[in-house]
Amino acid sequence: xxxxxxxxxxxxxxxxxxxxxxxxxxxxxxxxxxxxxxxxxxxxxxxxxxxxxxxxxxxxxxxxxxxxxxxxxxxxxxxxxxxxxxxxxxxxxxxxxxxxxxxxxxxxxxxxxxxxxxxxxxxxxxxxxxxxxxxxxxxxxxxxxxxxxxxxxxxxxxxxxxxxxxxxxxxxxxxxxxxxxxxxxxxxxxxxxxxxxxxxxxxxxxxxxxxxxxxxxxxxxxxxxxxxxxxxxxxxxxxxxxxxxxxxxxxxxxxxxxxxxxxxxxxxxxxxxxxxxxxxxxxxxxxxxxxxxxxxxxxxxxxxxxxxxxxxxxxxxxxxxxxxxxxxxxxxxxxxxxxxxxxxxxxxxxxxxxxxxxxxxxxxxxxxxxxxxxxxxxxxxxxxxxxxxxxxxxxxxxxxxxxxxxxxxxxxxxxxxxxxxxxxxxxxxxxxxxxxxxxxxxxxxxxxxxxxxxxxxxxxxx
Amino acid sequence: xxxxxxxxxxxxxxxxxxxxxxxxxxxxxxxxxxxxxxxxxxxxxxxxxxxxxxxxxxxxxxxxxxxxxxxxxxxxxxxxxxxxxxxxxxxxxxxxxxxxxxxxxxxxxxxxxxxxxxxxxxxxxxxxxxxxxxxxxxxxxxxxxxxxxxxxxxxxxxxxxxxxxxxxxxxxxxxxxxxxxxxxxxxxxxxxxxxxxxxxxxxxxxxxxxxxxxxxxxxxxxxxxxxxxxxxxxxxxxxxxxxxxxxxxxxxxxx
Numbered sequence: 001x002x003x004x005x006x007x008x009x010x011x012x013x014x015x016x017x018x019x020x021x022x023x024x025x026x027x028x029x030x031x032x033x034x035x036x037x038x039x040x041x042x043x044x045x046x047x048x049x050x051x052x053x054x055x056x057x058x059x060x061x062x063x064x065x066x067x068x069x070x071x072x073x074x075x076x077x078x079x080x081x082x083x084x085x086x087x088x089x090x091x092x093x094x095x096x097x098x099x100x101x102x103x104x105x106x107x108x109x110x111x112x113x114x115x116x117x118x119x120x121x122x123x124x125x126x127x128x129x130x131x132x133x134x135x136x137x138x139x140x141x142x143x144x145x146x147x148x149x150x151x152x153x154x155x156x157x158x159x160x161x162x163x164x165x166x167x168x169x170x171x172x173x174x175x176x177x178x179x180x181x182x183x184x185x186x187x188x189x190x191x192x193x194x195x196x197x198x199x200x201x202x203x204x205x206x207x208x209x210x211x212x213x214x215x216x217x218x219x220x221x222x223x224x225x226x227x228x229x230x231x232x233x234x235x236x237x238x239x240x241x242x243x244x245x246x247x248x249x250x251x252x253x254x255x256x257x258x259x260x261x262x263x264x265x266x267x268x269x270x271x272x273x274x275x276x277x278x279x280x281x282x283x284x285x286x287x288x289x290x291x292x293x294x295x296x297x298x299x300x301x302x303x304x305x306x307x308x309x310x311x312x313x314x315x316x317x318x319x320x321x322x323x324x325x326x327x328x329x330x331x332x333x334x335x336x337x338x339x340x341x342x343x344x345x346x347x348x349x350x351x352x353x354x355x356x357x358x359x360x361x362x363x364x365x366x367x368x369x370x371x372x373x374x375x376x377x378x379x380x381x382x383x384x385x386x387x388x389x390x391x392x393x394x395x396x397x398x399x400x401x402x403x404x405x406x407x408x409x410x411x412x413x414x415x416x417x418x419x420x421x422x423x424x425x426x427x428x429x430x431x432x433x434x435x436x437x438x439x440x441x442x443x444x445x446x447x448x449x450x451x452x453x454x455x456x457x458x459x460x461x462x
Numbered sequence: 463x464x465x466x467x468x469x470x471x472x473x474x475x476x477x478x479x480x481x482x483x484x485x486x487x488x489x490x491x492x493x494x495x496x497x498x499x500x501x502x503x504x505x506x507x508x509x510x511x512x513x514x515x516x517x518x519x520x521x522x523x524x525x526x527x528x529x530x531x532x533x534x535x536x537x538x539x540x541x542x543x544x545x546x547x548x549x550x551x552x553x554x555x556x557x558x559x560x561x562x563x564x565x566x567x568x569x570x571x572x573x574x575x576x577x578x579x580x581x582x583x584x585x586x587x588x589x590x591x592x593x594x595x596x597x598x599x600x601x602x603x604x605x606x607x608x609x610x611x612x613x614x615x616x617x618x619x620x621x622x623x624x625x626x627x628x629x630x631x632x633x634x635x636x637x638x639x640x641x642x643x644x645x646x647x648x649x650x651x652x653x654x655x656x657x658x659x660x661x662x663x664x665x666x667x668x669x670x671x672x673x674x675x676x677x678x679x680x681x682x683x684x685x686x687x688x689x690x691x692x693x694x695x696x697x698x699x700x701x702x703x704x705x706x707x708x709x710x711x712x713x714x715x716x717x
Contacts (some may be wrong), residue, residue: 016623032533052527057507146478154478154524154525154526155524156525156526192560205474212474212475212527213527213530215477215527218526218530298632322545367593367594367595367612368479368612368614368657368658369594369612369658370479370480370483370657370659371479372475372479372480372613373480373482373483373659373662374480374482381524392704394700395693395696395700396662396663396701398693398697398698399662399694399697400483400662401661403483403486403487403490403662408693411693413693413696416583417701426697441664
């Protein structure tokens with residue numbers, strides 16, 4: 001291959017994008033990803049296609065309602081461990097503008113990518129558009145849950161979008177899907193992953209399950225095993241559709257609460273054992289997805305296992321922050337299934353918990369807070385030391401906890417975040433872990449507050 | 463004491479947007495007053511005896527689920543719900559449940575199907591989806607009050623002559639985005655587009671439904687003892703204040 005052709009327009013566009021991002025950051029206007037992402041496609045709409053096509057190891061595209069940021073971060077960690085240099089979009093910047101911004105940030109002055117593999121998390125509704133620009137080597141479709149119904153509509157709508165988008169894929173794309181989610185397992189895929197350990201499942205679907213009907217024929221699905229939400233072992237009661245036997249399967253899962261999880265995973269390349277530092281069953285799925293993709297890329301088993309053990313979560317997703325003599329355990333909450341699983345994870349060991357729950361209803365959070373009524377807050381009955389509710393919807397959250405059966409004497413409403421954090425810190429004993437559960441924009445405010453007070457770095461340093 | 467019999471229709475298929483919160487609110491507010499209440503969940507294939515119910519809740523569903531529910535509801539349960547309402551039972555229906563209880567509804571492919579016929583309303587698909595917070599003024603029960611909810615529907619519902627609206631929208635689209643009405647009331651039955659969940663932030667409406675259900679059960683008028691609703695009313699007021707504000711948000715500050 002000869003030297004890359006100079007494309008002046010492309011180089012100029014990417015340069016302008018980088019300059020705008022730097023300027024925005026210097027002016028203290030945040031990470032600058034948004035402004036670059038709007039500028040580049042106006043000057044050079046082909047930038048995303050051109051840059052990703054030049055990547056020698058191709059691109060990986062990750063989409064799904066829950067876990068895409070953590071899975072993408074985990075993949076980035078594993079790709080690096082295998083010697084690759086991924087270029088990727090920033091956490092949460094997963095609309096088309098975020099993808100353009102990512103390629104602008106990761107190219108040199110001749111529009112050559114400063115990496116050899118693309119790794120992009122893409123918003124569910126943006127996926128069809130993104131696939132018009134990026135022809136991925138691996139497309140990972142992780143799950144579909146009810147999320148922000150005000151933005152995306154119903155789960156079947158997203159499933160339909162994805163079905164259409166996958167029909168136009170090239171033969172060179174390997175599709176990997178979660179075998180335990182009937183909504184994505186119904187899509188044609190060469191690679192599947194799932195859990196095969198009845199010990200961590202139940203036999204009843206929760207009331208808020210999103211897939212009771214067969215995505216192929218519309219008849220009722222029968223579940224023999226449910227891990228959480230509508231993820232489990234299912235078969236249609238009428239047609240042939242059933243959970244595919246996963247190519248990559250977790251055959252043993254040992255949940256250690258907020259401390260992590262031990263897993264044994266069977267892959268086509270052999271058995272893999274790892275002690276994940278990520279808690280909860282949802283992170284087992286994230287790990288399985290990453291293993292499946294690494295398998296498709298031919299990364300060695302021991303490299304994957306070592307990488308899994310050294311990885312810690314993405315910003316705000318699940319992290320621990322020391323604040324004087326108390327520890328904050330921060331976990332993003334954004335939809336019923338995700339929130340319920342976070343609750344289940346933080347309640348694994350006995351005792352009462354001190355909580356700070358921050359609910360906003362801005363666009364990025366979802367403007368409809370109805371979803372709080374589908375979260376299983378009943379799990380908190382008798383388990384709350386103090387729950388401080390904050391955010392634009394602080395009162396809604398407190399009402400939800402009251403009707404879940406949490407004693408009123410343990411509820412506090414403090415709409416102001418600074419005062420709410422203060423109140424929570426005072427309610428906890430020295431050495432105690434405080435569980436901070438914010439929605440997306442509340443998490444950004446929380447990061448900003450913790451940064452202002454010197455406890456964490458700014459988010460664009462991630 | 464004889465328990466209030468609450469029937470929750472299709473909780474497995476018609477329960478998006480946290481509609482279950484309404485049932486939870488009715489259960490808790492009865493429990494806090496030591497009024498026994500039993501919930502029976504009915505789904506596809508189950509039958510409903512109109513003499514065995516005091517209160518019905520029917521929530522909203524996704525299109526696919528609603529298409530499965532619709533034939534079952536019309537064949538097995540609609541007549542019983544109508545009969546129970548004639549006998550004095552209470553009903554709360556939201557979104558899809560409201561549409562299915564109307565005189566008719568038209569599917570997205572233009573087919574007009576008969577509904578349960580409880581409310582004299584007709585629903586048709588609309589060109590755009592109405593999504594957002596809703597503030598409704600109502601005189602249901604005599605004095606003027608407000609309801610706070612969240613709407614998310616593309617169907618437009620038009621009232622006939624034999625029904626009155628639940629109230630008038632101050633903020634939001636309501637029934638059809640044209641005539642300013644929201645919801646429908648026929649005897650003790652209410653239909654509306656208000657998710658949120660509706661009852662937790664509008665506890666007076668929850669109590670109105672409970673009062674009516676208990677009176678139906680006991681065959682005599684009843685008065686419920688008041689509860690401390692400070693938290694619920696604060697939640698109502700916080701949203702009402704924000705969405706009444708002409709522009710932007712009243713509570714910005716750190717957010």
